[in-house]
Amino acid sequence: MEPIEPKILKIEDNEDFRALFTPELLKLRNLFAKRDYELRIAGGAVRDLLMNIRPADVDFASTATPTQMKTMFEEENIRMLHKRGEEHGTITCRIDEKENFEITTLRVDIVCDGRRAQVEYTTNWQLDANRRDLTINSLFLDLHGNVVDYFDGIRDIETRRIAFVGDARQRIQEDYLRILRYFRFFGRIANSSEHEPDTIQAIIENRDGMAGISAERIWTELKKIVVGRMADEVMKAMIERCGLQKYLGLPEECNLDRFHQVYSRHPKTVEPMTMIACLCEEEEQIAEFHRITKLSNDERLLGEFILHERNSAIENLGNDDWWIDRIVDLEVRPGHENHQNRLRQRLIQLARSILADEQRIQMIEAFEAPKFPVTGRDLMGAGVRKGPHVRNILYYLYEIWKKSRFTMTMDALLEHAQDPDIPDISKKERKRSPPRGKK
Structure with a gap:
């Protein structure tokens, strides 16, 4: 040259x-x-x-x-x-x-x-x-x-101009990940939401090349974009103007309005997967996103949790008892004892994803979950023989304790340990227990 x-x-x-x-x-x-x-x-x-x-x-x-x-x-x-x-x-x-x-x-x-x-x-x-x-x-x-x-x-x-060195098409074709790097730096540095038309056209012409980029490289860039400066404007350009969603594992119809609202309310306190969940409507869409980006176990579980709980959370936004029950279910229910901190954080991210106000967030953060007063050792001390049914009885007593609004004592609960016809809820509970992944 x-x-x-x-x-x-x-x-x-x-x-x-x-x-x-x-x-x-x-x-x-x-x-x-x-x-x-x-x-x-x-x-x-x-x-x-x-x-x-x-x-x-x-x-x-x-x-x-x-x-x-x-x-x-x-x-x-x-x-x-x-x-x-x-x-x-x-x-x-x-x-x-x-x-x-x-x-x-x-x-x-x-x-x-x-x-x-x-x-x-x-x-x-x-x-x-x-x-x-x-x-x-x-x-x-x-x-x-x-x-x-x-x-x-x-x-x-x-x-504050974001431009490729020399010819944009040549730079992109050298490494298609540069499409995402362009948008990341645009969000970080630009002082307006306007993109140069020729740059956008070069991206559109070369977007198919993104199909060959490794999952890890895509997610490394995208997770910075969705919580970065001007994230809502940048994602709008990426999806509406450039049609990049399928190369990112995102649904064809992304909910950009919800993304904008959540980003505007909580720009510095949302996690990348919370913002990805805002773009999605169905749990299956998180699975597809995971297929493209190879999420960590913790990231995947957060996205699935938000999609699974979102409608109920919206219906109960002002219902303190619903949120308290979710905290207790997530942290106190038998089998969840070692996951408290991460599960609480998932609930906080869920609240932010439905535009909960700061008062609601503070309540979730500050609530001190009661301690379930019965253990397997207590049951065996009360005459329950060892075996798989011990955990089933624990689940049964937990539900009784929960209906009492967490007031029943250990002695009062143990009186129900020998109740006839205790339902077998162990399989159901195993599904509700948090997976053994990254905390």
Whole structure:
């Protein structure tokens, strides 16, 4: 490609930039300079600094190859951490046993299949910038405070414009996940809900390529989008303008109105799966979403719980007894003893998903569930012989205790332990017990 004269912006007086300069970073800079290897901060950290955000993570790029870096660190007795990134040109070192640094060799893509690329190393900063997705992520910052910009990323940060580097269609075809990254960064940075028509058209033309993206990569991006800044506007564009729902495992008809209402009411306290559940109407749609995205057990169970309970929760929004019964059923019913905290959180997410007010949320959070006063040991002490029926009797007594509004004592309940014709509810209860998955 034709050489481009980069724009340079000096930010050496930026407080967040200066705060990065630990003794360990200075030592790293001197090591590379001593061997005439260039070393710069790359990508997201530069973007954040220009937005007056102190970066949480700082990635480095260098003209040194992995082999050259390993030789240098070995000669300087600097420990290297063997992480998976080495096969992609990234070396991680630990300076003075205090700070880790990830340094990646400049690369250029040789062959791309829409999911991964074959690369070769280069010393050309422009070529490395050209292989990045968005202009705002294609910036470099040398360790003297000079931002190096080949593709107008500085201007786009100032105007809050989200644009692909070079030709949008080519960038997308190199890695179709960039469609989701575009929307994630749009929500994070843009100052209006308007998208450039050609960018949207490029996404529509290439959306079928998303079918080949791994489930894990899709969900990693999507879970940030659905609870991120401007989530409702971003999801509306993704679904109504670009028709991406089938590639994300979402139903053809997504409930964007409910999504908008819940996001507007609880933008910082909803979990990603709560927002996914807002888009769905049937429990089976959570199963389909799971098939595409390979949710964790906990995520799947939250989505299923919200869909299963939503209609009843709406009908009983103002009914304290219903919510108290749900808390007690979830946390106190025999078999649920080890799941209390996570199950309470599911109930809170359910309440948020139906636009419960803060008073209702606080009641759910603060309610102290009563303790069921009978254990299996108590039953056997009362003359009940050992066996599977012990748990069945516990379920039976629990229902009696619940009908008393949790007032019956252990002695009063044990009087019912020998009742004739105790129904066999153990199979039903096993279905109601929380699965043994991730808590």
